[in-house]
Amino acid sequence: MEEHMFELTKDQIREFLKGRLIASIGTENPDGSIHLTAVWYLHEDQFFYVATSSRSRKARNVAARPKASLMVDSRKAGCERGVTASGNAEIITGEGAQELNRRVHLRYMSAAALSDARIGPVFHALDDVTIRLTATSWISWDTGAVDAQLFHGALAAMPGCFLPLGD
Template structure:
């Protein structure tokens, strides 16, 4: 019999951890939601097209103080959608190789904050992802200068999931049999 450093399979069907639905103040108070908002992740904001289909885009965000803020351009498709219908979903996840995944899907409403009130919120988002030196670079300033509105996301319902300590995740972690996630290769260079 092989010597394994991971739990022996006992023949039971391994079920995923149950997802958990949260509402109201319990959302931003939940430890997993706080952990994900504190991490420097890229969220996916989903808005509704006029025909009812979903438009989903990756976005930078800030969860500072439990306030969820995203930055974008006032001429963006998502802003046009939100002017018509302020409902949206924001998904945050931290995925690792194997079954080590956790995340939250937040459903709620978005308040569009325009200038001049948007400026400090937009700056808060940008500072989470770019150093002060990077923000001073003319090319970066020009690119990020298109962000002229802030989106204040107000969650109403959250669904969380956390499989990081599931039996499958522990076995794959201990055995080394999970394949790594692979980033795409950046244009003009090798992945780093």
């Protein structure tokens, strides 16, 4: 069986990453273990931008060890898809970070919420830096393609095939 037959195409990856999903970013801790946390992201070309605090573990890890991986996935039973990107990471500060963070926040919150004096300034103060991941390695998957190619659509055709996931 061909190794890449269940991967998304570049166009499918680009379209998938436009979705409003939660990503997981992995960075390396001082002891070599991985710090993994959920984040909001913005994707443009080979770059992923993550708004965060300069005091966060992920920001401190990137400053000390400038590599990271980021995974975005959709978990609808039988139709799971996802993308993992890995590469060099860096911390952006100052006005550049403020503008990028504003754009990240606008992907997940309404302009009205961010304009609210009780909300916007808090996000602005909390997220004072941006992590930029330059993706040099990509992995993707599409279980709908697995179903179609290996099971001839039997998984999607069988109600209750997959047990529900909980929150």
